[in-house]
Amino acid sequence: MRLVQLLFVALVAIFPKTIWAQNCSQDITVELQIPDGDGSFVVADDLSVAEFFGKAECVCSENSQPNTDFALLLTLNSNGMVFDSDPVDVWVGRNCDTADTAQRAIDCELVETITDINTLTTPTRITISAEKFMFPNENCGEVEATHSVWLLIDDNGGDCDADVNGAQIVFDTEPPPLPTDIKLTGSEESFSVSWDPPSANADDVLYYNVLCAEASNGASLEKSPTIRYELSKDLCGIDDGTSVQSGDASTLPAGIADFDSAFVCGEAAGTQSSVKVSGLENGKLYRVALVAVDEAQNLTAIDLGTIEPVPLVDAWEDYIDSGGDAEGGLCLITTSYGDGGPMTQSLRHFRDTLAANGALGAWLVTTYYDLAPAIISSNNGSTVSYWSTQVVLAPVAVTTWLWQSIPLFVVLMWPVVLFGTRRLRKRQIGQLAVLLVSIAVPAIADDGIDDPETTAEAAVATESAAAEVEDISSETIQEVGEAATESVTDVEVPETTPTYEGDDTAAEIVSKPSPYWDNFDGNDVFSLPVPLWNLALKIGPYHPAIDDEPGIAKDSQGRGPFERMFPGTAPMFQIQLDRFLFHGFGQLGVSATLGYYRNGDNAYLTDAMGNVEFTPEGNPRRSATERNHINLLPTSLGVTYRFTALDDNWGIPLVPYGRAALSYYLWWFRSPNGDLSESPTASCTSAMLAAGDCDGNKGLGGTLGYEVSVGIALRAERIDSGAAANLRNEAGIDHAGFFVELSYAKVDGLGADKKLHVGDATWLAGVNFEF
Numbered sequence: 001m002r003l004v005q006l007l008f009v010a011l012v013a014i015f016p017k018t019i020w021a022q023n024c025s026q027d028i029t030v031e032l033q034i035p036d037g038d039g040s041f042v043v044a045d046d047l048s049v050a051e052f053f054g055k056a057e058c059v060c061s062e063n064s065q066p067n068t069d070f071a072l073l074l075t076l077n078s079n080g081m082v083f084d085s086d087p088v089d090v091w092v093g094r095n096c097d098t099a100d101t102a103q104r105a106i107d108c109e110l111v112e113t114i115t116d117i118n119t120l121t122t123p124t125r126i127t128i129s130a131e132k133f134m135f136p137n138e139n140c141g142e143v144e145a146t147h148s149v150w151l152l153i154d155d156n157g158g159d160c161d162a163d164v165n166g167a168q169i170v171f172d173t174e175p176p177p178l179p180t181d182i183k184l185t186g187s188e189e190s191f192s193v194s195w196d197p198p199s200a201n202a203d204d205v206l207y208y209n210v211l212c213a214e215a216s217n218g219a220s221l222e223k224s225p226t227i228r229y230e231l232s233k234d235l236c237g238i239d240d241g242t243s244v245q246s247g248d249a250s251t252l253p254a255g256i257a258d259f260d261s262a263f264v265c266g267e268a269a270g271t272q273s274s275v276k277v278s279g280l281e282n283g284k285l286y287r288v289a290l291v292a293v294d295e296a297q298n299l300t301a302i303d304l305g306t307i308e309p310v311p312l313v314d315a316w317e318d319y320i321d322s323g324g325d326a327e328g329g330l331c332l333i334t335t336s337y338g339d340g341g342p343m344t345q346s347l348r349h350f351r352d353t354l355a356a357n358g359a360l361g362a363w364l365v366t367t368y369y370d371l372a373p374a375i376i377s378s379n380n381g382s383t384v385s386y387w388s389t390q391v392v393l394a395p396v397a398v399t400t401w402l403w404q405s406i407p408l409f410v411v412l413m414w415p416v417v418l419f420g421t422r423r424l425r426k427r428q429i430g431q432l433a434v435l436l437v438s439i440a441v442p443a444i445a446d447d448g449i450d451d452p453e454t455t456a457e458a459a460v461a462t463e464s465a466a467a468e469v470e471d472i473s474s475e476t477i478q479e480v481g482e483a484a485t486e487s488v489t490d491v492e493v494p495e496t497t498p499t500y501e502g503d504d505t506a507a508e509i510v511s512k513p514s515p516y517w518d519n520f521d522g523n524d525v526f527s528l529p530v531p532l533w534n535l536a537l538k539i540g541p542y543h544p545a546i547d548d549e550p551g552i553a554k555d556s557q558g559r560g561p562f563e564r565m566f567p568g569t570a571p572m573f574q575i576q577l578d579r580f581l582f583h584g585f586g587q588l589g590v591s592a593t594l595g596y597y598r599n600g601d602n603a604y605l606t607d608a609m610g611n612v613e614f615t616p617e618g619n620p621r622r623s624a625t626e627r628n629h630i631n632l633l634p635t636s637l638g639v640t641y642r643f644t645a646l647d648d649n650w651g652i653p654l655v656p657y658g659r660a661a662l663s664y665y666l667w668w669f670r671s672p673n674g675d676l677s678e679s680p681t682a683s684c685t686s687a688m689l690a691a692g693d694c695d696g697n698k699g700l701g702g703t704l705g706y707e708v709s710v711g712i713a714l715r716a717e718r719i720d721s722g723a724a725a726n727l728r729n730e731a732g733i734d735h736a737g738f739f740v741e742l743s744y745a746k747v748d749g750l751g752a753d754k755k756l757h758v759g760d761a762t763w764l765a766g767v768n769f770e771f
Helices: 046-052 055-062 101-107 117-121 130-134 315-321 333-337 342-355 359-379 383-405 408-412 414-421 426-446 452-470 477-485 506-510 561-565 645-650 686-691 721-731
Strands: 017-021 026-035 069-077 088-093 108-114 124-129 144-153 169-172 180-187 190-196 207-214 264-269 274-278 286-293 299-307 533-542 570-583 587-604 622-642 654-670 700-715 735-746 761-770
Touching (some): 069 117, 069 130, 088 101, 101 108, 130 144, 190 622, 533 587, 533 735, 570 761
Antiparallel strands (some): 069 124, 286 299, 654 700
């Protein structure tokens, strides 16, 4: 008897597995199939195969429950050959090809006998019990191992040599390991479970689920995350004895003890280290368990006890508790432009159409309603603040009108148009005149100048006119055209007819003057166009001067609420656009800036009385996972002066500059749950605020102020004149370079009370483009 081994693996199970019979030119293909739940079989993907060979399937298969057998589809490709009626025995286990039949009976189990190998020329499906495959001659246990399916063929001493190579299937009925250092932390209307990876076999955990119930009555929280585990009692109604490791099983809610899917309240990937469950009530106890799940959907669960969501103290609340006086405000647009004004209507239409069309629009509208109330509060009783707000909002209103009235492509193309039209100076006028002349010449020919000699004379006349136009500054296009076409019969025709490349006509060729940058050598600063615009992109560290407000209490380490909550700096990003109105010994013009700043850190934990907890070192005790944020959106309008004479007149590529501007900084605070921060007021107590019965002092607003800056820029074309020429040629940029500046922003409401101080003295650096 020859024993032929057939092995197959889940990784390639969706493809037919071929057995090569080298001498007899026949092969057997094998396809692995798993039950589809309706009494049939399907070829499954790798994950489905891995999930099938788990503990739940094993227990149900051991009890002969339906849909627990998998199948092999065998096909013999005999290539027309007929074999002896050799039987084929199908075994499962390990090392089933041994000649020691006694040992084979221990390690393996016979599951099927095919009496005649020739019957496999018709595709034949055989079914195998999942439990027999994983535990031959045994009951289901908890182990991760590899077994194989073997085809043992008795060729009755024939000449067919069917030696083959193969692989194996991994099965897993062993529960995965639990993570280490598990922590359950109460937060604002939520709780978090955090952990460290398991100390061993961390890769065995594919998912985590969290089970939750109200501790007082065992009710479900009615969440709906994906359930990642599978139990035999859910699969076939047979309890396999899996339970929650609990310190107090007597009080464990039944829904958690039974792994009821209705009590699953959170999930995370195996590579994550925390899960947050939100939408809870502060002050209510919840019972929590953590479940680790592996690829075969086996699970291990541990009871984490109870947790009570508690209020956290965020930056805005700590600011108020430390003596801060800033307040929010009311509606912005209607108080600035009137309820029925055209600006108001334009902005409202923009809001309604954009918000309905995408996530970006919804975010913009939400941000407006977060910010607008605080801006209006600064307008009450302040003429300067009122008119400043209108000035700042005017470009926004105009932009929204353009957005709605003009195709978006046109709006986005305005910089390109600007780059092109600003260069329509003397040489462009000349080019335009030549173009007109080149068009006029064929028209003259159509009116009677038909012979080749006259046509050549007209072409030469056009060339002469082009050279002449290039040097004039006061003649009009009409005069140039007339000069180019008059007395064409007096022009001497060259003896040699010029040749041109491509499809260009003579008129087209002579209308192509050399651009000025083709001869730019890096020192020809006097012939360059005068820039009208400057665009600067900036970044630098920022630390709002919130702690400098009068009346702010400091802790024992001298820290105010902002430094205590956000001990480090965060970057400020800004974009500045200057429009130069006067040119003389430099550039003088108006400028506008728009920036963004965001800083975040974990919020403070509180005790049972709602007070911030402190470490022995005197630092606030922070939540492990819950972060809060402050955001700034700085805007400004001002005057800028750039001393360009060093470069323009003397070739020194340095441009000192200065700027003074009126500033308006929008600001808002976000609590750990993502909502706008609020603090209690005299008419809205903490209890009322927590119950949602009133609106507190919202952590949003706007502060008016001023800022000044000085800096120095380097025009980089002195470093690479070739790149500078390309910028002029392709993008219309006259100068590009780098800069660094010192900035001082006094943004405190111009000395008004109840305004958040958000200015800073800092430095910024970046790149700029003059065009």
